[in-house]
Amino acid sequence: MAIVSVNLIDTFDEWRVKTNNIGTNTGDLTTLTTTDKSSIVAAINELNNRTISSANDPTTSSNPPGGLGTVWTNTTSGEMYVCTNITTGSNVWINVGGGSGDIS
Numbered sequence: 001m002a003i004v005s006v007n008l009i010d011t012f013d014e015w016r017v018k019t020n021n022i023g024t025n026t027g028d029l030t031t032l033t034t035t036d037k038s039s040i041v042a043a044i045n046e047l048n049n050r051t052i053s054s055a056n057d058p059t060t061s062s063n064p065p066g067g068l069g070t071v072w073t074n075t076t077s078g079e080m081y082v083c084t085n086i087t088t089g090s091n092v093w094i095n096v097g098g099g100s101g102d103i104s
Helices: 012-026 040-048
Strands: 051-054 071-074 080-085 092-095
Touching: none
Parallel strands: 051 071
Antiparallel strands: 071 080, 080 092
16 A cells, blocks of 8 residues: 655645545445454454464463454464364364374
């Protein structure tokens, strides 16, 4: 996204055109595929909740804030898991990296 610079010497109309372009460049919030369409920041935060970085593997009791499809990355081993079933105390995490060892 380009930086929009409004100068102190700009006329009101120049300022209006530049700031309207910010909205145009941001896009239509209704086209977001996230559940929270209230703002770009909310959508990014929702996506951020779908990824977890930890020095450990997930466990069956690891409850991901992003729900199903949450990606868990073990920063020590590099293994990656995706949550495919959410059941209290019996969550299922499928190893999607080069390693083995699903957690269920």
